[in-house]
Amino acid sequence: MNDQQAGPPAEPTEPAPPVLRLTGVNKSFGPVHVLHDVDLAVRPGEVTALVGDNGAGKSTLVKCIAGIHPVDGGSIHFDGKPVRITSPRDAADLGIEVVYQDLALADNLDIVQNMFLGRERTRGGLLDETDMERAARDTLASLSVRTVASVRTPVSALSGGQRQTVAIAKAVLWNSRVVLLDEPTAALGVAQTRQVLDLVRRLAERGLGVVLISHNMNDVFEVADRIATLYLGRLVAELPTRDTTHAQVVELITAGRSGDLGLPRAENPAP
Amino acid sequence: MTQLYPNSSSGEERTEPADGFAIDTTRRTTREALGDYAARLRGGQLGALPALLGLLTLFVVFTVLSDRFLTLGNLANLLGQGAGIVVIAMGLVFVLLLGDIDLSAGTASGVAASVLALHLVNDGNLLGAMGTTVFVLFCGAIVLAVVLALAARLWIGAGLAALGLLLVVLGVPANPWLEILLAVCVGTAIGCLTGFLVARVGIPAFVVTLALFLAWGGVVLQFVGVGGTLGLRDDVLFAVANGSLPVWASWLFALVAVLGYVALGVGRHLRQLRAGVVTAPTPLVLGKLGAVVLLALAGTWLLTLNRSPNDQTVIAGVPYVVPIVLVLLVLGTLVLDRTRYGRHIYAVGGNREAARRAGIDVVRIRMSVFVVCSTVAAVGAVIYSSKVGSVDPQAGGGNTLLFAVGAAVIGGTSLFGGRGRLRDAVIGGTVIATIDNGLGLLGQPAAVVSIVTGVVLLLAASVDAVSRRRAAAVGR
Ligand SMILES: Nc1ncnc2c1ncn2[C@@H]1O[C@H](COP(=O)(O)OP(=O)(O)OP(=O)(O)O)[C@@H](O)[C@H]1O
Ligand SMILES: [Mg+2]
Numbered sequence: 001m002n003d004q005q006a007g008p009p010a011e012p013t014e015p016a017p018p019v020l021r022l023t024g025v026n027k028s029f030g031p032v033h034v035l036h037d038v039d040l041a042v043r044p045g046e047v048t049a050l051v052g053d054n055g056a057g058k059s060t061l062v063k064c065i066a067g068i069h070p071v072d073g074g075s076i077h078f079d080g081k082p083v084r085i086t087s088p089r090d091a092a093d094l095g096i097e098v099v100y101q102d103l104a105l106a107d108n109l110d111i112v113q114n115m116f117l118g119r120e121r122t123r124g125g126l127l128d129e130t131d132m133e134r135a136a137r138d139t140l141a142s143l144s145v146r147t148v149a150s151v152r153t154p155v156s157a158l159s160g161g162q163r164q165t166v167a168i169a170k171a172v173l174w175n176s177r178v179v180l181l182d183e184p185t186a187a188l189g190v191a192q193t194r195q196v197l198d199l200v201r202r203l204a205e206r207g208l209g210v211v212l213i214s215h216n217m218n219d220v221f222e223v224a225d226r227i228a229t230l231y232l233g234r235l236v237a238e239l240p241t242r243d244t245t246h247a248q249v250v251e252l253i254t255a256g257r258s259g260d261l262g263l264p265r266a267e268n269p270a271p
Numbered sequence: 272m273t274q275l276y277p278n279s280s281s282g283e284e285r286t287e288p289a290d291g292f293a294i295d296t297t298r299r300t301t302r303e304a305l306g307d308y309a310a311r312l313r314g315g316q317l318g319a320l321p322a323l324l325g326l327l328t329l330f331v332v333f334t335v336l337s338d339r340f341l342t343l344g345n346l347a348n349l350l351g352q353g354a355g356i357v358v359i360a361m362g363l364v365f366v367l368l369l370g371d372i373d374l375s376a377g378t379a380s381g382v383a384a385s386v387l388a389l390h391l392v393n394d395g396n397l398l399g400a401m402g403t404t405v406f407v408l409f410c411g412a413i414v415l416a417v418v419l420a421l422a423a424r425l426w427i428g429a430g431l432a433a434l435g436l437l438l439v440v441l442g443v444p445a446n447p448w449l450e451i452l453l454a455v456c457v458g459t460a461i462g463c464l465t466g467f468l469v470a471r472v473g474i475p476a477f478v479v480t481l482a483l484f485l486a487w488g489g490v491v492l493q494f495v496g497v498g499g500t501l502g503l504r505d506d507v508l509f510a511v512a513n514g515s516l517p518v519w520a521s522w523l524f525a526l527v528a529v530l531g532y533v534a535l536g537v538g539r540h541l542r543q544l545r546a547g548v549v550t551a552p553t554p555l556v557l558g559k560l561g562a563v564v565l566l567a568l569a570g571t572w573l574l575t576l577n578r579s580p581n582d583q584t585v586i587a588g589v590p591y592v593v594p595i596v597l598v599l600l601v602l603g604t605l606v607l608d609r610t611r612y613g614r615h616i617y618a619v620g621g622n623r624e625a626a627r628r629a630g631i632d633v634v635r636i637r638m639s640v641f642v643v644c645s646t647v648a649a650v651g652a653v654i655y656s657s658k659v660g661s662v663d664p665q666a667g668g669g670n671t672l673l674f675a676v677g678a679a680v681i682g683g684t685s686l687f688g689g690r691g692r693l694r695d696a697v698i699g700g701t702v703i704a705t706i707d708n709g710l711g712l713l714g715q716p717a718a719v720v721s722i723v724t725g726v727v728l729l730l731a732a733s734v735d736a737v738s739r740r741r742a743a744a745v746g747r
Contacts, residue, residue, distance in 0.1 A: 068628065089630040104628045106621035108689035109614075117618055118629030126609045133548040152549040 017080065019044045019209045020065070020096070020178050025074035027057075027064055034060045036234045037074070042178055042209040047200060049220040049241075050213045052230030053253055058213045059101055061230070062180045066098040067091040092119070097171035101182035101213075105163055107156040111148060112136040114155055115170045139173045143199055161192025168199050178209040185219060197223050217246050231256035236263050301552040319683045321734045322698045325727065326705065333709035340712055343578035347590055351512045353704025354592035355655030359671065360678035360696035361599055362647025365640040367679055368620045370688025371469065371476040374672060378487035379461045379645045380652035381667025385494040387454040387653065388501035388662035391508070395444045405493065410439060416460035419467040420642070423635055428642040431459040447507035451653050458649025459642055461487070466641030470634045484672070492664045500663045503656060511595070511657035515588035518575045524594055525571035529564050536560045592654060596697065599650065603693045616640065620688035670721070677724065678703050681731040685739075702727065
């Protein structure tokens, strides 16, 4: 196989201004306070890993950004400008795409139909299938996705990894600026995890801001530029991957603190 | 970056790709396509095949048992008998695609039919026919429907319901075309109410439509009167289900339909070939087009022969119900397959949460399918009322709805949502009409007809369930 280069190689970028910034985000479900004053910055061209124990609030945070859950307090800035995200449509309009933990694909539709769901292209009032199919195929090709037999395969016939691939390719198709991936590799085998992680890296190389949620430390350390840790709904640390060790992150996840990092012991230096 | 995915060989029998994504085969040979089809069948995706086979079996059985079954007169009669159910079933497919059910479609169509009949019999004076109280309540319900449709931004639904209100209030003298329009508008208004209760209020469709099934049955009784029958003494209304196109018009219609079908089919195939997107093999496309054209022309020829039972009169031509059903089928299929609205219906039926996350207004889509269902059911009401020539308190009651649901399911529409096509309703409705007609010719009582229809429906539902299990096992 003569494989062409899949895009420009990654260049170490200077810390760019964040494309998406959350400040003091709070979220409660009734009496359950799930997110406490979460601050998070997502920079273009970087993979930010979001880690935390089960129930720490990772998925909730993602759904708040995606407009599935309204936030109770705090602000969201996109490209430096304050924005209000109240529906999935708002998030999509900004260029925020989400790959959900519980997959959000319609089984009875094919790959093309799923990739364009909710934003179908039309011509003269009728669906422009030709155009959509080409765009979908081009996108998959640009990501060097080679595992699907046909873009007209119904999603119900795809494997877990292929579904994730479709969900991620959907994000690229829309020229998104930010892609949030909630445990995209949780249900995958070794080879398929490999593919998805490569894909995640390629998204960042294209200049997208990527947030990756994962419980697998090896994956996190392999692809992430920064690691943000949620502990019981609080964002306790956000550190560059190269300045961090496995042990520290595990401690942050389980105890919310590691040495000087994380939750303060007694005094409160929070702004 | 070579050998990134060493195990990416999902297309074993496929040719080696030449460039980036060429592994995505857009063209297959006829043999591969047929092989894929066989694999799909083995995998449990049977589509309309069981229903077609069942229909063939029924035809053979009835032909053997009754010498009157396979006569031109009877076949034409069969079309008229089946059309009402077929049309109601087509509307139901929209609801079934969402995994919902509309048990009230039958009696709702009865309401439409009785309003039509009242308007005709009383020369447009609905106020006099209903009495003041009932009339005011009736108008109030339509106004409510308009408001609800507007609130849900269902513009077409609101427009039709408002038009219905206008026709009711103006009291224009009897006119068959206006009455047909009025019936359709009443259907739309009813659908707005049903859809609101299911989609916006959130009551399960089964409960809402069961309640409305009873309520509309009462409304029909109120409109028609206990023991009363409203005769439809009007040439146009009588012709809908009993008349035929003149022979020349039959051929013209057949020609236009066939040419249009071929032009669309070939044009689409050429466009796909030129654009290099996924398409069926050319021989297969041509074969399918050819088969449909042959069938259509053969059918037209048979229907243009004289089928009169005596020598004094000549009865020939394609019955009006054929173009009516065909137009609805083509329009509906266009909407379901080629518009965003149709795509969203399938998406909501396949995965409601995914549709919501994709920014689709799930509530609006859900409400709209009930509007479509009742509107189309009203068209069905016009047809079956025309067939009998009158509207009685039982209009749309009894087996009407259950036969229509049965038709959709027998044709291959899933009750679990997301899977089904309009032609399922046509095929399934034909099966049910054939059973009814054939057993009638054999002199079997209604009891037998009901039992046989029930058994066939059970068979169809088992095919659906078994094929789902197989599909799950094969991973499709
Ligand atoms: N819709 C909801 N209603 C009420 N509580 C909720 C809801 N969604 C999440 N929660 C609660 O919020 C908390 C955080 O849940 P979340 O799904 O965000 O965790 P998570 O970090 O994604 O965990 P996991 O790693 O298991 O996916 C949990 O205690 C959960 O019970
Ligand atoms: Mg989660």
